[in-house]
Amino acid sequence: MTDGTEGKANDVVIPEAIATVVEAMWTHVWEVEPPAPTAPDGETAEWYADAVGYCDSRAEILTDARSLLTAYAREIASPRPPMGELAAAQGISITSLRRRYNETHVVALRHLVDETGTIDEIIAPFRTLYDDHLRHTSSSRDDEISKRHEMAQLYAAHEIQLAEQIGIYAPRRAPTESREPEDKLRSRRTYDNSPFEPGKLYPGRRRRLLSEYNPRIMEDALQAGNPQLLDAWHIWTKAR
Structure with a gap:
């Protein structure tokens, strides 16, 4: 874990690898199956299932992205972004931030930032993360x-x-x-x-x-x- 020092907004540096992966995940949100369901016409039972599937597949990716950002900010970043602002943005308390991730996420992110380990060791803890999301993080x-x-x-x-x-x-x-x-x-x-x-x-x-x-x-x-x-x-x- 970092030394706990929090910096001002302009002092916090976001590694290019972290930003690249998160942006790739955001792009992926609009590309995953199933596609957006069309408006219901007549019977709606099938539409409900399709609509829920559409939301769920995208929610998983965004949850992984949130875990990635929270774990990096709290455990690795130095200086850290203000934890109060990070918690407020998620509508939770500062102490609840720790529940957004686990140690496997932290280890994976250290591999990503330090360019160590294998791709599997980076993506394994994040259920929706693929090797392609790591493209352009390093040669x-x-x-x-x-x-x-x-x-x-x-x-x-x-x-x-x-x-x-x-x-x-x-x-x-x-x-x-x-x-x-x-x-x-x-x-x-x-x-x-x-x-x-x-x-x-x-x-x-x-x-x-x-x-x-x-x-x-x-x-x-x-x-x-x-x-x-x-x-x-x-x-x-x-x-x-």
Whole structure:
């Protein structure tokens, strides 16, 4: 924790990495699924569910951003921004600020600011934070992100090959034989591996952490597609 010294508004310095990540999260608020529901027409039960989902998906991102900012301001910043103002902005008491985050958030932010640790160690405590949110925080992070994306693409291609071999993507059976539509079966078994792009919506859940990949499939995919990535894979997964 910092020494507790609070500075004047003009004395507080916001690290570029912190500002970059938070701004990326704010941008992400408008890009996540589900899209904004249209106004109800007739029956409204489905609209209510869509509206709640729309609010919930965005609330999670903003909650993570608030945890990030509060943890940095209270535990790492030196001098710290005035805690009274920070608490008032959230409508809580100063003592309640500590409940906005936990120690894993603080450790992750130290890695972010000090350019240490892996991307997984930074994003893991924040449920809605992706590696792409860290883009442009440093050249080494950008390089790590590029390698992670290539790993994801190689994994996705290899995963599809394996799925086809065992029949997951086989043509749909006749209606009398099929229990569920093929698109539902596929959505349950796969992730969306699309690279993060501003303005793009993602129909499936994207993997955030390297630990979410099957190690054996990933190693086979890298061995076949780009063996030079194997060392990075082993280093980054061992760190977790």
